[in-house]
Amino acid sequence: MNAKNQPVSGNDLARFSGPNTFMRLPSVNDLKGLDVCVLGVPMDIGTSWRSGTRFGPKQVRSESAMIRPYNIQTGAAPFDSLQVADIGDLAINTFSLSESLRIIAESYDAILKYDVMPVAIGGDHSITLPILRAIAKRHGPVALVHVDAHADVNDEMFGMRETHGTVFRRAYEEELIIPQKVYQVGLRGTGYAATDFTEAQGWGFQQWQASELWHRPLDTLGAEIRRDIGDAPVYITYDIDSLDPAYAPGTGTPEIGGLTTPQALQLIRGLRGLNIVGCDLVEVSPPYDTSGNTALTAANILFELLCILPGVAYR
Numbered sequence: 001m002n003a004k005n006q007p008v009s010g011n012d013l014a015r016f017s018g019p020n021t022f023m024r025l026p027s028v029n030d031l032k033g034l035d036v037c038v039l040g041v042p043m044d045i046g047t048s049w050r051s052g053t054r055f056g057p058k059q060v061r062s063e064s065a066m067i068r069p070y071n072i073q074t075g076a077a078p079f080d081s082l083q084v085a086d087i088g089d090l091a092i093n094t095f096s097l098s099e100s101l102r103i104i105a106e107s108y109d110a111i112l113k114y115d116v117m118p119v120a121i122g123g124d125h126s127i128t129l130p131i132l133r134a135i136a137k138r139h140g141p142v143a144l145v146h147v148d149a150h151a152d153v154n155d156e157m158f159g160m161r162e163t164h165g166t167v168f169r170r171a172y173e174e175e176l177i178i179p180q181k182v183y184q185v186g187l188r189g190t191g192y193a194a195t196d197f198t199e200a201q202g203w204g205f206q207q208w209q210a211s212e213l214w215h216r217p218l219d220t221l222g223a224e225i226r227r228d229i230g231d232a233p234v235y236i237t238y239d240i241d242s243l244d245p246a247y248a249p250g251t252g253t254p255e256i257g258g259l260t261t262p263q264a265l266q267l268i269r270g271l272r273g274l275n276i277v278g279c280d281l282v283e284v285s286p287p288y289d290t291s292g293n294t295a296l297t298a299a300n301i302l303f304e305l306l307c308i309l310p311g312v313a314y315r
């Protein structure tokens with residue numbers, strides 16, 4: 001049995017030093033033999049309010065140095081059974097959104113030629129559309145767990161049809177996702193009309209507004225979603241603005257009244273057992289994250305996602 005990559009231990013090298021990879025895992029260029037690859041998509045040209053998510057991958061990686069490889073609460077030890085490495089950042093075109101989306105899709109096409117699961121660090125939420133295009137080529141339409149303050153189902157923004165607020169309308173129109181197996185959790189805030197949310201319900205999307213979830217443990221919701229999805233391939237996209245800005249202020253479009261970090265952990269842990277084929281964490285904006293807490297939270301959410309991937313060992 002080949003030895004699995006392990007994060008550099010804080011007992012071997014101080015956590016404030018060493019490689020700036022996710023959890024200080026090895027950095028590789030060759031995807032052969034990997035089960036999971038972590039990659040950054042440093043882009044914010046698809047955002048509509050506060051920029052800065054281009055710095056997200058670097059900051060999330062930096063804060064991830066604090067995370068140890070064993071999940072004490074759940075017993076998950078993802079690096080014992082999965083070969084994981086950081087493959088760096090995609091070389092997007094920072095002057096062109098359309099060109100960047102093309103680069104992301106083509107990069108994912110190349111990644112998915114290998115038997116590897118991609119885990120992306122954004123970047124704004126527009127990165128998820130080209131990712132889903134590539135995922136659907138490989139797996140067909142997928143179920144979707146979308147944790148976010150916003151439904152992201154606008155038809156267009158400033159005349160543009162591909163932005164961080166139009167992702168899931170395009171994904172629905174292009175049949176990249178299974179509408180009856182789309183679960184949007186944490187929606188809230190203000191809108192332009194009731195149809196900002198309700199139109200997608202008509203497509204089959206299932207939605208939970210954050211106010212319905214206040215003071216409620218979310219492990220049962222995670223279990224309900226897992227049961228409904230069954231064996232279908234599923235993509236998980238986690239927008240950090242799903243959390244209340246008290247927990248995650250460093251994001252481009254904050255909305256008050258959001259989820260708590262314990263709820264985030266409960267929800268993700270409740271999804272264990274899904275046939276996950278990819279995931280992402282988006283919308284961390286370090287310029288609005290002066291303490292680093294948002295990026296630290298994001299890094300831990302990514303670790304929790306690694307902990308529920310198929311094949312993870314539990315001690």
